[in-house]
Amino acid sequence: MARTLNELRPVYVVGIGWHRYQNPGETPYVALGLTAIREALADARIEWPAVESSYVATALLGMASGRQMLRHLGASGAPLVHIENASASGSTAFRHACIEVASGISDVALAIGVDKRNPVRRSDTGIDHLADDAIVPFTHFALLTNEYASRHRVPVDDIARVAVKNHRNGAKNPNAQRQQERTLAEVLGGKKVSGSLTALQCTPVGEGAAAVIVASDEGIRRHGINPDRAVRVTASVGRSERVYPPGVGFDAALTRETVELALAEAKRSAHELDIIELHDAFTVEELHYIESIGLCPEGHGIAMLKEGALDIGGRCAVNPSGGLIAMGHPIGPTGVGQIGEIVMQLRGEAGPRQHRDALVGLAHMVGVGAVCYVHILERCR
Amino acid sequence: MQPIKLLKSQLYSEDPGAGRPADPILQGGRCRCGYVFFPMQVYGCERCGSRGNALTPQPLSTRGTLLASALVHLHADKSRPAPFTIVKVALDDGPVVRTLLADDSCDIVPGQRMTAKLVSLQRDDGETVFDLRFVAAG
Numbered sequence: 001m002a003r004t005l006n007e008l009r010p011v012y013v014v015g016i017g018w019h020r021y022q023n024p025g026e027t028p029y030v031a032l033g034l035t036a037i038r039e040a041l042a043d044a045r046i047e048w049p050a051v052e053s054s055y056v057a058t059a060l061l062g063m064a065s066g067r068q069m070l071r072h073l074g075a076s077g078a079p080l081v082h083i084e085n086a087s088a089s090g091s092t093a094f095r096h097a098c099i100e101v102a103s104g105i106s107d108v109a110l111a112i113g114v115d116k117r118n119p120v121r122r123s124d125t126g127i128d129h130l131a132d133d134a135i136v137p138f139t140h141f142a143l144l145t146n147e148y149a150s151r152h153r154v155p156v157d158d159i160a161r162v163a164v165k166n167h168r169n170g171a172k173n174p175n176a177q178r179q180q181e182r183t184l185a186e187v188l189g190g191k192k193v194s195g196s197l198t199a200l201q202c203t204p205v206g207e208g209a210a211a212v213i214v215a216s217d218e219g220i221r222r223h224g225i226n227p228d229r230a231v232r233v234t235a236s237v238g239r240s241e242r243v244y245p246p247g248v249g250f251d252a253a254l255t256r257e258t259v260e261l262a263l264a265e266a267k268r269s270a271h272e273l274d275i276i277e278l279h280d281a282f283t284v285e286e287l288h289y290i291e292s293i294g295l296c297p298e299g300h301g302i303a304m305l306k307e308g309a310l311d312i313g314g315r316c317a318v319n320p321s322g323g324l325i326a327m328g329h330p331i332g333p334t335g336v337g338q339i340g341e342i343v344m345q346l347r348g349e350a351g352p353r354q355h356r357d358a359l360v361g362l363a364h365m366v367g368v369g370a371v372c373y374v375h376i377l378e379r380c381r
Numbered sequence: 382m383q384p385i386k387l388l389k390s391q392l393y394s395e396d397p398g399a400g401r402p403a404d405p406i407l408q409g410g411r412c413r414c415g416y417v418f419f420p421m422q423v424y425g426c427e428r429c430g431s432r433g434n435a436l437t438p439q440p441l442s443t444r445g446t447l448l449a450s451a452l453v454h455l456h457a458d459k460s461r462p463a464p465f466t467i468v469k470v471a472l473d474d475g476p477v478v479r480t481l482l483a484d485d486s487c488d489i490v491p492g493q494r495m496t497a498k499l500v501s502l503q504r505d506d507g508e509t510v511f512d513l514r515f516v517a518a519g
Contacts, residue, residue, distance in 0.1 A: 128389060191454075194453045
């Protein structure tokens with residue numbers, strides 16, 4: 001009988017670190033990644049040789065870029081593997097680091113996401129399409145925005161309010177790429193991109209790094225890590241797209257089934273979630289996903305947003321980091337950075353972004369629609 | 382009469398019938414399990430994994446219902462200069478397809494009936510080819 005992560009031995013996040021997400025620049029990826037890893041090691045108060053295995057998430061750096069970064073920590077000979085899974089690369093790296101520790105193969109493992117903005121190369125499948133070259137991600141989500149607004153009879157201007165909230169959160173996050181509050185008028189008045197989407201409703205793809213160190217009880221004991229700052233991983237689920245009925249949005253349907261499995265694994269309900277970090281590359285996604293997660297019925301997301309229920313201090317803080325829209329989406333780091341934000345919140349160390357009494361957090365990423373990864377983290381009592 | 386040149390002849394063809402260019406049909410496929418897909422492919426059925434004789438070509442009508450549209454303001458690929466409009470249409474025959482609207486100035490709303498026609502394009506080498514584009518159904 002197959003088992004879930006939560007049925008194996010306990011796994012805890014014990015260290016988190018970032019290199020700020022930023023506009024594309026001259027900083028080599030090695031410098032970005034090392035900054036995040038050293039911050040995570042310092043946060044855990046361990047030294048590099050304690051790390052028994054590394055998972056390097058990167059989508060745009062090319063083959064085997066991790067070794068050229070990790071060697072500057074002192075080449076320990078520990079195994080390393082690269083993980084590319086589109087936007088969910090970092091979440092996937094985190095899952096596999098957790099699985100390695102939960103299985104008992106390692107006691108301490110690293111998930112590091114690092115990327116710079118490079119051209120995306122998609123392989124030729126041999127199957128042609130009518131006009132896929134004309135439908136980039138922002139147009140895919142512009143279509144979903146039009147569909148959502150039409151189906152639920154909501155003004156597209158209300159959908160843009162997601163960006164106002166997430167820019168407000170990002171303004172308080174020193175690791176965010178965009179750190180400026182924006183009014184609804186500014187969001188709506190910005191450069192038009194596709195359909196009703198404006199530039200400030202779309203994630204700015206940039207560069208950066210995020211690192212997370214996970215450990216077992218044994219690893220925590222052996223390295224003298226402070227157990228009071230450890231955050232338990234109570235669910236880890238990865239899924240890929242199936243065939244859904246015609247017209248059903250696959251991003252939302254895939255999210256729904258992945259979250260259901262994760263909540264069951266953690267023995268939690270959606271209403272117990274205090275923090276959610278989700279894939280808001282485009283404003284409408286946040287509404288789709290909070291509805292798929294089960295915070296509210298389909299079409300009711302706008303009402304929650306407008307009454308402040310998704311704010312820091314509201315019923316459930318959604319994207320307190322600023323999300324992909326404000327914190328940014330450097331691809332490889334994004335899913336790892338979500339875990340870091342949830343850990344800060346559950347430890348009560350999120351400063352001006354702190355959501356009160358945060359006990360349970362959920363991290364969600366989709367990768368080009370086709371894959372979905374969900375993790376649940378809980379403060380240890 | 383010479384057949385007209387199609388931009389993507391593996392995806393659509395002229396429905397033998399009245400007028401030039403005639404109305405197009407889409408080159409879809411059907412699996413033994415009942416799953417109807419577009420475009421036709423022989424790698425294997427996305428729903429059940431069957432291949433070989435299980436997969437047969439299935440011409441699909443372009444008639445359908447508009448699910449969504451988006452006027453694209455920015456597009457990096459210079460071979461597709463913006464603005465242009467993308468439509469997402471649920472075909473009466475099953476699959477959902479996405480491609481360009483023939484006329485950006487056409488006022489369309491989700492729920493309305495759509496169909497496709499062949500539209501002439503001038504290629505860089507001066508040759509005229511026809512591509513499938515959607516229009517509001519009359």
